[in-house]
Amino acid sequence: MDRPIVGLDIGTTKIGVIIGEIDPSGGLKIVGVGTSPSDGLRKGVVVNIDKTVKSIERAVGEAELMAGVDVEMVYVGIAGDHIKSINSRGVIAVSRNDNEITRSDVDRVIEAARAVAIPQDREMLHVIPQDFVVDDQPGIKDPVGMSGVRLEGDVHIVTGAITSVQNLYKSVERANLKVAGVVLEPLASSYAVLEEDERELGCAILDIGGGTTDLIVFIEGNVRHTASLGLGGRNVTNDLAIGIRTPLERAEEIKRSHGTCLRSGLEGGEYIPVPGVGGRDQREVSRAVLASIIEPRMREIFTLALRELQKNHYLDTLGAGIVLTGGCSQMHGAAELAEQVFGMPVKIGIPKGFGGLVDAVATPAHATGVGLVQYGLARLTHGKDEDLGSDRFRGLFKKMTQWVKQYV
Ligand SMILES: Nc1ncnc2c1ncn2[C@@H]1O[C@H](COP(=O)(O)OP(=O)(O)OP(=O)(O)O)[C@@H](O)[C@H]1O
Ligand SMILES: [Mg+2]
CATH class of the missing domain: 3.30.1490.110 (Dna Ligase; domain 1)
Incomplete structure (x- = not known):
């Protein structure tokens, strides 16, 4: 079998590994997926190497088992406000x-x-x-x-920042993997969720993860702007835990299953049982209360992104509007609220353009992981190495293009 192309998405809340193969027609087939919770990162940046290595090993092991291959080389995502x-x-x-x-x-x-x-x-x-x-x-x-x-x-x-890049390298290498390339996470996501005409017409991707929200702007087919905002789904969970006084894990569950950022249409009074902290009694909280906590935080994230676009004069050039992706884009009502804030069309970006384990990865939370594989495939088949900034990848990349040419 050909060597697999592997994406390693080291996120603030989860590590995701996606294994892809080139099928006989040259298309991409996803053959393995692994995820494991991550707690060695803060706001997109590795702060605890040991914990990160363990999570990487777990996620890689799971994906290897599913695909029946050994992973050696990975495309790794990078984000954080040092970018x-x-x-x-x-x-x-x-x-x-x-x-x-x-x-x-x-x-x-x-x-x-x-x-x-x-x-x-x-x-x-x-x-x-x-x-x-x-x-x-x-x-x-x-x-x-x-x-x-x-x-x-x-x-x-x-x-x-060199030190942040080094800590990422260390984590990957200590998990016995080699780095094929380090890729800006929203750039990777763009490979998974954007259509060619969206890039041409102009659009912005907002990848709302757990720790950061990453932005990338395409105008006339080109990358024009990238930025990272230090807020994400974790902030929503924290707000909820404090607001309804419940442990973080329960706040996370309630957020995912009952949370919404739409305040309207909740008059019916749907109530959710909420366990108290430190042995306090269980209470009931209405969905309208959840919305009143979640909506302002989601609005803040969108407003920060809006200001970033305004500041750089991109607002009038986004003919194809905004694409939301990342785990937090699954929040109920996220697209509707974003449409209000940005005043333009918003869609949720779900990874596409491949075969194999489609259902397992067709979620915005896997946009970066799948995009890393698609980036790797594009790199290897088109062989454009200008976009390989760091000199340390250049020699390695040449070698990889050679072996891919033997297969494709
Ligand atoms: N159904 C859902 N509704 C609302 N939020 C969700 C849902 N599913 C996941 N999330 C949130 O998405 C966030 C995780 O998203 P994602 O997996 O994209 O982050 P990450 O890649 O680990 O973090 P980052 O990219 O910031 O480093 C979490 O805060 C989680 O609560
Ligand atoms: Mg992410």
Whole structure:
């Protein structure tokens, strides 16, 4: 059997492992899924390596058993508010005397664009090419073969704190796995939940996880903006535990099965039994009370994202609207509330575009894990290595493309 492509989503609340294979027609087939609770992270960042390693081993073991394969190499997701991103432009003179732009000119202009000074404690995770400008003509996707004397190239650069990246590496390597690539989590999710025309029309993904809400903006098919907000489903659970005075585990259960962020239409008075803390008596709480606690927090998350979009002037350019994904996007009424806040169409992004264990992974909580596999597949089949920011991946990537070429 071909080597599997594996996504390892190290989240704040769960570790998810997705194993994919390339089927004979070149499509993706999901053959293994494993999840395990995670408690070694805070707001998307590893803070306890031992705990994280144990959770990784558990999730990988489960997925390996299901797929009947041994996992060696994984694409790992990264997030957290240490992630920063910028857009940068490079300019070069076209090298050939007849002014025809070659692949090597494109490589040079991307090199020029990535030559920005970043602080010493940060490393580049992605250098994602956007558009090119040939002489004064903007908006060119592939300038190879065109004529021009001057070539400009725009890239989106994502950087992370070296120490956070290292702790992620350590956790994966101590679980006896090799890192095939580190991928920004919302970028991975975009591979699983977006259609090509949504990228072209312009849209923003909001991946609402347990610890963070990650944002990525696509305009005219390109990644334009990425950001991480330090709020997620855990905050909703905490609010609920305090608000209805019940232990966190029960608050989590109640949130998932009865929670809603829609205050209207609850007049009927549906009551939910709530155990008290520290031996106090059980009480009953109405769904309207749950909504009055959950709605303001969900509204806050959407409002922070709205401000981030406003601040960067992307609000009027999102023709395809907003896509919500991540576990917390399953909150009842999330899309309706988001539509109110953003004033544009909102859909829930569910992973798609593959065969195999479709039902097991067709949930927004697996968007990042599935997306990591799809990212890996795209990387290996198209072999675009510009978007491989960190030099440490370059040699490894070349080797991987070679073995994939033998199979695909
Ligand atoms: N049915 C549901 N309704 C509401 N919330 C839900 C539901 N299912 C899961 N969640 C919430 O989704 C959150 C977990 O989402 P997800 O699995 O995407 O997070 P994560 O990847 O572990 O965290 P992060 O991406 O922030 O590091 C939890 O807070 C959980 O309570
Ligand atoms: Mg996540």
